[in-house]
Amino acid sequence: MHKIRRISLFVILILLIFVGYKYLSLSGLLKKTNISIGDKSKSVKNNSTLSSKKPFSVLLLGTDTGDLGRTDKGRTDTLMIVTVNPKKKTTTMVSIPRDTMVAIPGLEDTFPQKINAVYTFTDLNQTVNDISKYLNVPINFVALVNMGGLIKMVDKVGGVKVKSPLSFAYNPYTAHDTGNDLYKFIKGSTSYYHTTNGVDWTKHKTMFGNAALAFTRMRYDDPLGDYGRMLR
Structure with a gap:
């Protein structure tokens, strides 16, 4: 468990350092994003979510493209939900197995599909919505990184x-x-x-x-x- 916590903190640290390197706060990076949660008539105001100091969740997605000659859209082979509780000063991180079987809304005729293919068949917004509904967890922010992005992030921090x-x-x-x-x-x-x-x-x-x-x-x-x- 200690190893898992260290790995979790490392991933979060890398993400935060990368965002900081770009001179953007998390809210600034995503201020143009208006992601639906559950009921599509409702949306999350990212800036107010952070300023309220209420618990929030970040969906981290890693695609198997962007390096080694791969230029296709890719699949989200890495799916992690990080939930931060500012008041309790706790952070939890859960990995979602990429082979989890799902029926993609609107594409039920392709069932069964793996959860890593939702992004491949749809787009980023539907991926967030579908995972949020599947796990019954509200998602406030999303970060999508491909293999080339991983290389750049690690290199940027030396x-x-x-x-x-x-x-x-x-x-x-x-x-x-x-x-x-x-x-x-x-x-x-x-x-x-x-x-x-x-x-x-x-x-x-x-x-x-x-x-x-x-x-x-x-x-x-x-x-x-x-x-x-x-x-x-």
Whole structure:
């Protein structure tokens, strides 16, 4: 649980640092967004939500596009809801498994669908609305980041140090431990190794964007499967 809390705080910290780097407050970043919650006749005033110091929720979405030659719309393989209670000074974070089965409103004839495909078939607003209704949780803000965005965020903060929970090798282009462009992570270590030719390895003590993307994407060799990937 301590590891999960640290990971949660890290993700939130990265998000806040990124927003701060752009010289925008969360309310300023989203002031043009008017997201429906539950009843579409009602909407959330983002600025007043923050100033009231009432609990609010942020939907974090990560799409599997934006790097490695991928230019399609992508699927939201990462779905997390972060709920902040300013008065109690608590933050909770819940990951939604991407394979959760849903019927997409308006596209029931395509049932069954995975929840990560709602964004692919519709748009950002309907994704927020559908997830809000499915979980019966009001969502006040949303942040959408693709793989290229993850690389940029990690690089902007000068890299990160992450202790790997297991040992594995991963090639971003093959999604396995095959090929020449390999990253090797060691259980219990913050250092990792990288090779571009499959022969000469270089050791790195700080994880930058490309390595962070490789570290978070691997799932086939994780004994916990997609759950282990969500934790990383």
